[in-house]
Each structure stands twice: as structure tokens, then as C-alpha cells.
Amino acid sequence: MRLIWGLVAILIGIGVAVLLAFWAGQRSLMYLPSGDVVTPDDAGLGAAESVRLRTDDGLDLGAWYAPAASISPRGTVIVFNGNAGNRSYRGTLGARFVQAGFGVLLFDYRGYGGNPGSPSEDGLASDARAARRFLATRADVDPARVVYFGESLGAAVAVALALEQPPAALILRSPFSSAVDVGRFHYPWLPVGWILKDRFPSIERMPRVTSPTLFIAGDRDRIVPASQTKALFDAARGRKDLFVLADADHNDEVLAEGPAMIERVVAFVDAAFLR
Numbered sequence: 701m702r703l704i705w706g707l708v709a710i711l712i713g714i715g716v717a718v719l720l721a722f723w724a725g726q727r728s729l730m731y732l733p734s735g736d737v738v739t740p741d742d743a744g745l746g747a748a749e750s751v752r753l754r755t756d757d758g759l760d761l762g763a764w765y766a767p768a769a770s771i772s773p774r775g776t777v778i779v780f781n782g783n784a785g786n787r788s789y790r791g792t793l794g795a796r797f798v799q800a801g802f803g804v805l806l807f808d809y810r811g812y813g814g815n816p817g818s819p820s821e822d823g824l825a826s827d828a829r830a831a832r833r834f835l836a837t838r839a840d841v842d843p844a845r846v847v848y849f850g851e852s853l854g855a856a857v858a859v860a861l862a863l864e865q866p867p868a869a870l871i872l873r874s875p876f877s878s879a880v881d882v883g884r885f886h887y888p889w890l891p892v893g894w895i896l897k898d899r900f901p902s903i904e905r906m907p908r909v910t911s912p913t914l915f916i917a918g919d920r921d922r923i924v925p926a927s928q929t930k931a932l933f934d935a936a937r938g939r940k941d942l943f944v945l946a947d948a949d950h951n952d953e954v955l956a957e958g959p960a961m962i963e964r965v966v967a968f969v970d971a972a973f974l975r
Contacts, residue, residue, distance in 0.1 A: 730853075730879070730898060731819040732784040733812035740764050743791025745806070747798060753807055753830040761815050761827060763787070763807035766798050767840055775845030775868060775969060776803035776838075778831050780854030780861075782874075786813035793957040797849075800966050803841060807831050821898035828861040844868060847969055848911075850875065852924055852950070856900035862909050869972040870913040871965050874921055874950055877903040877928040877935075885925060903935050912939040912972040914965065918948030918955045941968055 740748035748764035755761065764787060768774070777797050779790055787806040794804040809827045810817030817823060835841045848867040850858030855875030862870050876882045879900040883892035906913075913936055917929035926944060933942045943964045948955040955961060 727819065727897070730783060731811065733809075733819065734785045734789075735812075735814045736788070737762065737786050737808070737813045738788045740766075740791065743788045743794075745791040745794045745798070745804075748794070748804075748806070751834065753827070753834050755810070755826045755830040757823075757826055759810055759815065759817050759827075761807055761810065761830060762813050763805060763831070763834070764794070765834075765838070766794060766804050766806075768801055768803040769798050770801040772801075773803055773840075773842070773845070774801040774966070775847050775973070776805065776835060776841045777847045777849050778805045778807075778835065778858075778867075780828065780831075780848065780850035780858045781806075781809065781812070782852035782854050788813075796957055796959075796962050800962060802847070805831055805835060821900055824857050825860050828857050829864070832861065832865050845973065847871065849873065849965070851956070852876070853879075853900070856902045859902045859905050859909060860900075862911055863905055866909070866911045868911065869969045870909065870911040871916070871968070872913060872929075872932070873916040873961070874918065874924045874955065875902060875915065875929055875932050876900075876924045877931045881928055882924060885928075902932055906932055906935040907937045909936065910938050912968070913941075914968040915940065915942045916955070916961060916964070917942070917944050918950060918952065919944050919946055920948060921950045921955075923950040939972075 748766035751763050751765050753761040753763050786808050790806050794806050797804045808815050810823050811819045846867050847869045848858040849871040851873040855872040880893050915933040917926040919926050
């Protein structure tokens, strides 16, 4: 009997150690920043200028702003990055928005792209506000034609900002229902709902979003299942559309920056401006 209870104690101890390790290191699993920012030219966005964004808690964030290539811009897109890399990885995406007639702002969250600070849900919300404030200082930006484009984790950041400062259109690429749901999908053996710090509860926020919203998903997404995007779409109460790309995984080019995705965004935004 002592042997059995000893084994039980060991197993409990191992379980507690695993939970403590996950709790302590969870942000290193959620946020995967890279500091190797190249030049806008090297990233494929040669029209961009390097700018700085000031957060409400005193951080300066690196960003690129590229004006629209057309005389009559469609609008200005703020790109809210996913959880990995930095703005260099979104240069082609930004260039395609510019070619489609949009101005574009690419920026890095705190802790990304050599920026000071460490990422967290509250911190990224502050960074998003700084991005929106920056556009308010630009004479070449029509505040009534600002579009949010959020990818994966960035979609959750965009949803949160849309409640505070609604955009003319909200584009959510591979959005999850909540960080808790993503955690349960990838770590079904962990009590994620108990221990997750940054929860990004988009499913709770979505019914209060008033902006026209386009949801984009890949039907073979192995990181954010399309079912989570569909659940978020179902939770939306305003004008909405769902675009599912066949045979597309989370980081496939066709989903991240492909022409079909860009064309659908352009059509949705144009229709939103005409409402």
C-alpha cells in the first residue's frame, strides 16, 4: 500500500510540476517574436517609410507606413500581425494592399521586431490603440475609411480594438474563437481554462462588434481549425461574410496573402463603403 501511495504522490508531483511549468512559460508558447527586421525594400514594400508609434504606457514601436499608390485611395489598412515573426514577414501582404489601392500600416507589437517590452493581451491592446492614433495624425488618411486586417492572434487584437474604435470594415483571417479554445485544441490534456493568462475572448466580444466583418478561413488549418472561425462568424450580429479557402493550411501563401484572398477583401471593403 505504501508503494502505491508513493507512486500516486510521484504522479501528482509530476502533474503539478508540468502545470507550473506551463503556467510560467505559457507566454513563450503563445508569442513567438523575431527581431530581424529587414528594410522595407527587402521586404517588398519599397514605398513604405519607417515610423514610430507611441503607446499609452510609454513605449515606442517600430512600424512602416505606405500610402496608397492610387490618387483616390480605397482606404487605409492596419495589419494586426499573428503571433510569430515581425512586420518584415508581412511586406508582400502590405504591397498587395497598396497595389489594390489602399494605404497600409504594418507595425510590430511590444517585444517584436526589436521593440521594447514583453507581449501580453493588455500590452497588445495598447499597441493596437497606438497604431490607430498614428493614422489620426496623417493628413493623407480618411478616418472614415480605416480598415482593420487581423491574422490569427492579430484577429483577436483587431476585434478588441473594434469595440473601442470601430473601423469601416473588419477583416479577420484565421481568427480563433478564444485563446482558451485554441489551447484546448492543441493541449487537450491540460486544464487550459484554469491557467491561461491571456484569453483573447473574441467569441464573447464579437456580438458587440458593429463594423461589417469578413471572416476568412482555410479548411485545412491545423493551427486554428476552421470550425473556430465558423463559430466566431455565427456569433457576429452585424453585416458579415464568410470566405473559406479550400485545401488551405494556416501559413499557406494562398491564405496569408494570395490573390483570391486579396480580391475578396477588396470586394468586401468596397461594398462596406457603399452601405
